[in-house]
Amino acid sequence: MKRRGFLALSAVSALALLSGCGGSDSNTNGMGNGNNGNGANGMGGSQGSTLPSGGIKTKSLPIPALLSGDDRGGVKHYDLSLQKAQHDFFNATKTDTFGINATYLGPTLLMQNGDEVSVNYSNNLGELVTMHGHGMHLPPSMDGTPHQPITAGTTWSARYKVNQKACTNWYHPHTMDKTAEHVYKGLAGLIMIEDAKSKGLDLPKRYGEDDIPLVLQDRFFNNGQLDYNPSRMQVMRGYVGDVFMANGAIDATLDVEAKEIRFRILNGSNSSIYNLGFSDGRSFKQIATDNAFLEAPVSLTRLRLSPAERAEIVVDLSSALNQTIEFRDYQHNKTFFTINVNKTATTTTTLPNSLTTLEKLDPALAVRTRQFTLDGSMGSFQINGKSMDVNRIDESVPLGDIEIWEVTNTMMVDHNFHIHATHFMPIERNGSAANVAANEKGYKDVIFVPANESVKLIVQMKDYADNSVPYMYHCHFLEHEDAGMMGQFVVTS
Ligand code: C2O
Numbered sequence: 001m002k003r004r005g006f007l008a009l010s011a012v013s014a015l016a017l018l019s020g021c022g023g024s025d026s027n028t029n030g031m032g033n034g035n036n037g038n039g040a041n042g043m044g045g046s047q048g049s050t051l052p053s054g055g056i057k058t059k060s061l062p063i064p065a066l067l068s069g070d071d072r073g074g075v076k077h078y079d080l081s082l083q084k085a086q087h088d089f090f091n092a093t094k095t096d097t098f099g100i101n102a103t104y105l106g107p108t109l110l111m112q113n114g115d116e117v118s119v120n121y122s123n124n125l126g127e128l129v130t131m132h133g134h135g136m137h138l139p140p141s142m143d144g145t146p147h148q149p150i151t152a153g154t155t156w157s158a159r160y161k162v163n164q165k166a167c168t169n170w171y172h173p174h175t176m177d178k179t180a181e182h183v184y185k186g187l188a189g190l191i192m193i194e195d196a197k198s199k200g201l202d203l204p205k206r207y208g209e210d211d212i213p214l215v216l217q218d219r220f221f222n223n224g225q226l227d228y229n230p231s232r233m234q235v236m237r238g239y240v241g242d243v244f245m246a247n248g249a250i251d252a253t254l255d256v257e258a259k260e261i262r263f264r265i266l267n268g269s270n271s272s273i274y275n276l277g278f279s280d281g282r283s284f285k286q287i288a289t290d291n292a293f294l295e296a297p298v299s300l301t302r303l304r305l306s307p308a309e310r311a312e313i314v315v316d317l318s319s320a321l322n323q324t325i326e327f328r329d330y331q332h333n334k335t336f337f338t339i340n341v342n343k344t345a346t347t348t349t350t351l352p353n354s355l356t357t358l359e360k361l362d363p364a365l366a367v368r369t370r371q372f373t374l375d376g377s378m379g380s381f382q383i384n385g386k387s388m389d390v391n392r393i394d395e396s397v398p399l400g401d402i403e404i405w406e407v408t409n410t411m412m413v414d415h416n417f418h419i420h421a422t423h424f425m426p427i428e429r430n431g432s433a434a435n436v437a438a439n440e441k442g443y444k445d446v447i448f449v450p451a452n453e454s455v456k457l458i459v460q461m462k463d464y465a466d467n468s469v470p471y472m473y474h475c476h477f478l479e480h481e482d483a484g485m486m487g488q489f490v491v492t493s
């Protein structure tokens with residue numbers, strides 16, 4: 001209780017200090033939600049937010065609208081309008097944003113495995129965009145890469161049959177050279193896939209009540225406007241803002257029942273690594289990685305997520321009635337939101353010990369190893385010595401072959417690696433299977449590759465051969481991706 005009073009007071013005094021200090025290299029964040037800075041470097045770029053007078057708008061944690069799909073002739077349609085908007089991060093100043101059926105971010109798309117779906121993106125942004133279903137197992141012509149441009153004023157539909165296990169995926173722009181800026185302005189949303197097995201598990205499933213979607217981000221603001229202006233150093237090291245937010249709200253509060261609560265967490269940042277946990281140090285169980293449940297829950301007190309990674313966790317708050325707990329990033333010492341456990345449970349759930357069965361490919365059956373070297377220097381980023389060229393196919397991957405993809409980061413900064421179209425499993429880090437953490441032994445589509453480290457992935461392209469339309473692999477630090485750390489592959493029949 002005391003703590004919350006202090007937070008409110010410090011936010012006010014920090015705002016007073018910050019007004020009129022634009023352009024300073026102050027790392028003060030004005031939120032009262034931490035005191036660690038952003039690494040601003042005095043070489044241009046964004047150097048600490050300036051917030052508008054009037055303060056941050058006090059909010060309950062926003063829960064994105066849930067779209068289950070509008071059945072038209074046996075196809076579930078999701079109609080999404082990408083639009084220019086103004087969002088209320090602050091009381092007295094509106095922030096120019098992009099939103100999807102909303103003023104910032106977009107609705108959660110609920111899909112059932114096996115359903116025929118059509119995700120209809122109408123581009124009302126006044127500029128070209130492309131929209132990608134991240135984590136979706138679908139044909140390359142439906143992937144929403146730079147090969148499927150949506151020009152201003154037109155609608156493009158990703159039409160496919162949902163064909164994968166229950167998981168939490170997301171959709172976001174994949175516009176050539178502009179992905180980072182488009183995401184920064186607010187274009188992103190979650191996709192929740194359910195299957196017969198997931199529906200039978202005794203897990204929290206009341207969306208927005210005990211099954212909470214979380215899009216975690218950080219931003220810089222300049223007098224209340226989004227400030228997308230990374231310096232070369234910020235591009236290199238990660239463009240980590242000093243204002244942290246969940247579902248488009250700063251310092252929000254979440255009221256929950258005293259019971260097991262499930263969070264579906266997306267690191268929706270451009271290029272920040274988050275190390276997540278609860279302010280009272282309590283442990284929680286990770287139940288899912290990017291593309292599926294883990295076979296069994298993994299107990300953690302901290303959860304590291306690099307950009308675009310997802311995790312589902314269950315935290316038991318059944319004996320926390322009347323407690324206030326912050327959900328924090330310990331990498332940057334920032335609070336995303338505050339949980340008030342202020343309602344008695346109306347239902348209970350008991351986390352199962354066994355969640356799913358995963359298919360584990362045998363490395364001995366791999367027919368080849370591909371090497372991917374992440375390399376570059378100031379302002380230039382490559383994979384295997386090449387910057388992204390939308391007209392060049394870098395790899396041809398035969399349908400059905402089991403392969404090892406070895407990703408080596410030769411740089412002194414962190415990266416990660418994302419493969420479209422399929423999940424993979426990490427089998428070694430730095431040459432040893434023992435270095436793969438228990439909560440990474442699952443279906444993944446993004447893997448963290450720290451500075452000067454390497455990781456081995458086991459991969460199999462099982463469907464959707466197309467000799468001409470490529471998928472992408474890339475670093476998901478969006479500034480690196482836009483600067484060329486991306487390549488293209490086709491799945492050949
Ligand atoms: Cu999340 Cu190629 O992207």
Ligand code: CU
Nearest residue numbers: 133134135420
């Ligand atoms: Cu993707």
Ligand code: CU
Nearest residue numbers: 415475477480
């Ligand atoms: Cu990178």
